[in-house]
Amino acid sequence: MTVLVAGATGTVGGEVVRRLAALGADVRAGARDPGRAAAGLPPGVPPVRLDLEDPASWPVALEGVDALFLLRPPEVARASRLQPFLDAVVAAGVRRVVVLSVQAAGRNPLLPHRALEERVEATGLAWTHLRPANFFQNLLTVHREEIRDRSRISVPAGNGRTAHVDVRDLAEVAAAALTGPGHEGRAYELTAREAPTFAEIAATLSAVLGRPVVYPRPGIVAFAREKRAQGVAPGLVLVMTLLFTTTRLGLAGRTTGDLARLLGREPTTLRRFVEDHADAWRTPEGAGA
Numbered sequence: 171m172t173v174l175v176a177g178a179t180g181t182v183g184g185e186v187v188r189r190l191a192a193l194g195a196d197v198r199a200g201a202r203d204p205g206r207a208a209a210g211l212p213p214g215v216p217p218v219r220l221d222l223e224d225p226a227s228w229p230v231a232l233e234g235v236d237a238l239f240l241l242r243p244p245e246v247a248r249a250s251r252l253q254p255f256l257d258a259v260v261a262a263g264v265r266r267v268v269v270l271s272v273q274a275a276g277r278n279p280l281l282p283h284r285a286l287e288e289r290v291e292a293t294g295l296a297w298t299h300l301r302p303a304n305f306f307q308n309l310l311t312v313h314r315e316e317i318r319d320r321s322r323i324s325v326p327a328g329n330g331r332t333a334h335v336d337v338r339d340l341a342e343v344a345a346a347a348l349t350g351p352g353h354e355g356r357a358y359e360l361t362a363r364e365a366p367t368f369a370e371i372a373a374t375l376s377a378v379l380g381r382p383v384v385y386p387r388p389g390i391v392a393f394a395r396e397k398r399a400q401g402v403a404p405g406l407v408l409v410m411t412l413l414f415t416t417t418r419l420g421l422a423g424r425t426t427g428d429l430a431r432l433l434g435r436e437p438t439t440l441r442r443f444v445e446d447h448a449d450a451w452r453t454p455e456g457a458g459a
């Protein structure tokens with residue numbers, strides 16, 4: 171069985187590739203620039219050019235593929251732009267699609283992730299929707315420099331709780347759904363057991379790193395001003411403030427037992443995640459301490 175992973179250079183796609191390779195699966199890593207992607211791949215995993223919006227890249231990437239891991243790239247705002255690719259997936263004889271969606275997709279029909287889910291369901295292929303909470307890995311990407319260099323994590327989340335998931339756990343479920351039976355027609359809401367506040371996240375970082383990491387609790391307006399001053403695009407600032415408004419309103423903290431059930435063990439905790447990656451927030455000089 172051959173599995174094609176779209177977005178293989180990304181946070182989730184990269185982890186799904188690693189997991190599939192560790193299981194000995196026949197995996198192909200889809201990337202817009204396969205030359206650049208090759209260095210980060212596990213030994214024996216071939217990169218293949220795959221741009222979900224470039225039909226020229228599809229025949230080679232899809233040839234002989236049985237199962238597809240599909241995401242809505244952050245740059246693709248409208249799911250309709252992925253319909254031609256889905257048509258090619260069907261024509262190529264792919265049998266199974268695992269969709270990287272988002273936790274709220276089951277309750278918010280306006281999300282582009284839900285629109286993509288609906289389009290995949292309409293293909294008639296066997297589908298599985300993965301609806302993950304906020305990634306713990308955001309602490310390693312969007313928040314990394316601020317934590318490492320300034321010992322702070324500044325988001326306008328108030329005292330709201332945010333459900334999280336470790337992408338390594340998410341990839342374990344994705345690999346199972348791509349290669350094994352029993353997941354067809356299922357949508358999984360994937361969260362760790364705990365939904366920490368950002369004050370709790372800062373406290374955990376402080377305890378593990380051995381230096382204070384503060385959560386200054388900015389308001390929405392102060393946060394938006396700060397991001398604009400840092401040169402973040404207005405559209406992205408708007409999306410971030412909307413997201414954190416739902417957190418402030420207490421709408422982002424829902425946890426489920428899906429992940430523990432699928433893994434057959436407890437999901438990774440915040441504390442464990444921070445311990446596993448502590449070096450990422452340390453500097454040689456102990457900056458910010």
Ligand SMILES: NC(=O)c1ccc[n+]([C@@H]2O[C@H](COP(=O)([O-])OP(=O)(O)OC[C@H]3O[C@@H](n4cnc5c(N)ncnc54)[C@H](OP(=O)(O)O)[C@@H]3O)[C@@H](O)[C@H]2O)c1
Pocket residue numbers: 176177178179180181182183201202203220221222223241242243244245270271272273302303304305308
């Ligand atoms: N961050 C969170 O907390 C969170 C939580 C739940 C759900 N999600 C969802 O997860 C998805 C993002 O996953 P991620 O964090 O793994 O993304 P990511 O790290 O930002 O990587 C995006 C990937 O998409 C690829 N890509 C971009 N445009 C493409 C195109 N036209 N064709 C093919 N590939 C393309 C990029 O590949 P190149 O190398 O070609 O650039 C890259 O591999 C989004 O749908 C997001 O809403 C995120």
